[in-house]
Amino acid sequence: WGTLGHQSIALLAQQYLLPGTIESVQTLLNDTTTTYLGNIALWADSFRYTPEGSFSGGYHFVNGHDAPPPESCEIIYPEDCPPEGCVIKAIGNYTERLKDHTLPVDQRQQALKFVVHFIGDISQPLHTEAFGAGANNLTVWFQGYKTNLHAAWDTAIPNAMIGFPPNAKIGNGDSLGWANNLAAAINAGKYKKLVWAWLKDHSLRNLKEEEKAATVWAQESNEEVCDYAMVKGGNAYNGTEIGGAYYEGAKPIVEVSIAKAGIRLAAWLNLIFEGQT
């Protein structure tokens, strides 16, 4: 996701944190502003492009070795995770580091920033797809704006959903509006009955169980690749305009993915800091 997606997930999650979790997280981040999670949600995407952070570039996605889509979609863990890592292993590793109170505070703060970002990334369907490097290699137009299919799902589609152009500069204020709408749908609207299912795989007993939960999340995202994002086969979209009917079909998938990630992030942090969701 781009700025809007990551910030909305973080600001949505904030609304479901327990008081004890809020206190621990704000202390760890040294930030008591009202947007404490939104403020760090994009950090991992800047860090990966610095020399000291280049090791983390492969942690933002997992290349599901589909057959290719839409023939079959499948994530197999750990087989689909290469030696340089993947988002499933990264969620497990940084969850363990966040739980580890023997680590220096700066290391646990970094782990928290990674967890907030990666629980976002794993919910973007094309972050679980190998074809075309997660569709980065498929050129598309979005309402006349040249981009690629991956970036369109990251940014152009979410931005259009709140009425912004693909290259708009988004801030916490814009993202909070979307997060509030999603919270209303979760608390009393169309998502209310789905929340239990979004949380049923959560377990933080040990690394293996954390990776297992993250694998389920990746598999759900990957299913959206075969069901919709690449349902015509990846190459069918190359060079096409996707801002019409394709955009209309993508909208509900993007919306539920962001909502799910926000709820999962909140429950994950509540389990880590308070032992309950």
Ligand code: DCM
């Ligand atoms: N790791 C890392 N940075 C390092 C060393 C390891 O991010 N300097 C990550 C890579 C793996 C995880 O930690 O996801 C476990 O690594 P190891 O098996 O080396 O402990």
Ligand code: DCM
């Ligand atoms: N690191 C990590 N995951 C691990 C081990 C280390 O991300 N399992 C990271 C944390 C530090 C860097 O690697 O940024 C160096 O860690 P250390 O000083 O523990 O080797």
Ligand code: DCM
């Ligand atoms: N990405 C992905 N799958 C890949 C390669 C990259 O999901 N196989 C993601 C990571 C970034 C975006 O695509 O969000 C752009 O990656 P890069 O900057 O590495 O081109």
Ligand code: ZN
């Ligand atoms: Zn992306």
Ligand code: ZN
């Ligand atoms: Zn990322």
